Amino acid sequence: MDSFVIQGIQTLSPAELNAWSDKRLELVEEALSNWVSPDAPAGLGQAMRYAVLDGGKRLRPLLVLAAREAVANGVQDKTLDAAALRAACAVELIHAYSLVHDDMPCMDNDVLRRGKPTVHVHFGEAQALLAGDALQALAFELLTPENQPTTSANTLSHIPDEVQARLCRLLAKAAGFNGMAGGQAIDLASVGLALNEQQLREMHRLKTGALLSASVMMGAACGNISAQTWGCLERYGQAMGLAFQVVDDVLDVTADSVTLGKTAGKDAANDKPTYVSLLGLARAQEYAEQLLHEALKALEDSGLKSAHSLAALAQRVVNRKT
């Protein structure tokens, strides 16, 4: 792997990253399928599973697992690996619920998501509302298993209380009024307004960045690192999170709906402020590259020796085509 070094830090080639993520995604998909039960009453389970399974790039779970591997630094700990898997799934549930609610008629009124009819189109608005609500609760349920004495058989059910509390703290903050929900409120209020760059950055820091950053920090919370390393990972998460949104804005004008799996050109049609409308396409693309540079610099500063998958994920975020 050491043939891929960018800005002095080790990373993975796209093929290596695919191999790395394929392995992790197998675990994540299996865990999500087990934990999002079809047995929830009155069709709720079906709506929840439809919202979560078989779709999406799973960037947030991969960030959790990559950060966990970075802070583990090669030292095995099954309990903390299991905690990271729960955290990876919890973060994805929050992301999935936000998409369900965001697609509803009173919000973006979108009918297509990941190439499929949106949840409210398929199951009705009331069930979509409830499925989103239940997915948010389930995220916190996943993070707080009842601890039994650890045996080889129940590793996945055990997370130390301290880690449970930290994971809930990070996730609740990132999802709430001073995170994702707050960013969506700004988004809602900003349609048709000319935001300046600072206001646009603030909106995206909350709306998308908070949960992406939290993914990194939740992975980091499944390990013991210094405050200095923690700070570097925060810088990585913030730069990568903002880069994600800048690239999203770019793709909204450069990609088509089939490639995206959702309606392209929608931001412009809805007169929503974006980095492209603010900076123009070329400067938005440059800005994404600059943020990638910042993210990689933060990893370099962290001194972490096993941060190659985090580095490669930041590159994937910026170079993605969908």
Added chain:
Amino acid sequence: MDSFVIQGIQTLSPAELNAWSDKRLELVEEALSNWVSPDAPAGLGQAMRYAVLDGGKRLRPLLVLAAREAVANGVQDKTLDAAALRAACAVELIHAYSLVHDDMPCMDNDVLRRGKPTVHVHFGEAQALLAGDALQALAFELLTPENQPTTSANTLSHIPDEVQARLCRLLAKAAGFNGMAGGQAIDLASVGLALNEQQLREMHRLKTGALLSASVMMGAACGNISAQTWGCLERYGQAMGLAFQVVDDVLDVTADSVTLGKTAGKDAANDKPTYVSLLGLARAQEYAEQLLHEALKALEDSGLKSAHSLAALAQRVVNRKT
């Protein structure tokens, strides 16, 4: 207080209960007003505060605090008292969010709540959706403060990790697919259907009972009690929670909208199954009395010496007129 003894357990007179709850509600209202910040962006804070403040009977927070006092048994512990106050507020946030979402046009489409226009009427549907989402996240944020070394100045910010994890576990489960959200899905699917008593009980056990029971158990989690006492409090919570719903069904046909602060007669108009439609009014009223008896018996069996406010709250639940 020992002049009020029912079924061999000490309780409070209605006047004593009012005095007891007035004191606790002052703390709860102040804490809610502090924690539900008006500073959430783009009007979200106003919508959240509108949904939470100055309204409601606050039954769930009172149950949390009464259960905490019952398990404390007169022994002071500021840390655990503070944890119980956070739990009391968290449970109320979950209740408030569920009302906001439940009132939305795609659910019950109600325009009146606690005598005021509902959140979506006042702030629009999108903001109501987000406010509900943000209130759920905030509940878990309240339960997971970052622990600093305890000093007299920061007692309210400290909850032991183990207690944080237990509180999140209880709340997430009660709010989610196998609790409140699941019950609402059954409710949604049951309109116009003839449920039998067992199905009706299951719906209400999840929809209303789970969060009421969780209130009791979260209060109990702020203390150390035996598994046997824990089981008795669970029995109390379940009987009281079901009684609450039976009385709700009775009031829907016996009270008027002004007294209730919400639209009366709505269940019948919507062809929703209720205890009154199933059992008739007289037998539904008898059933509520029987459940009160069961709740008080469970308290007696618990052997707790300071359960008088829990006893009085169960009586209030059954004897309430609104």
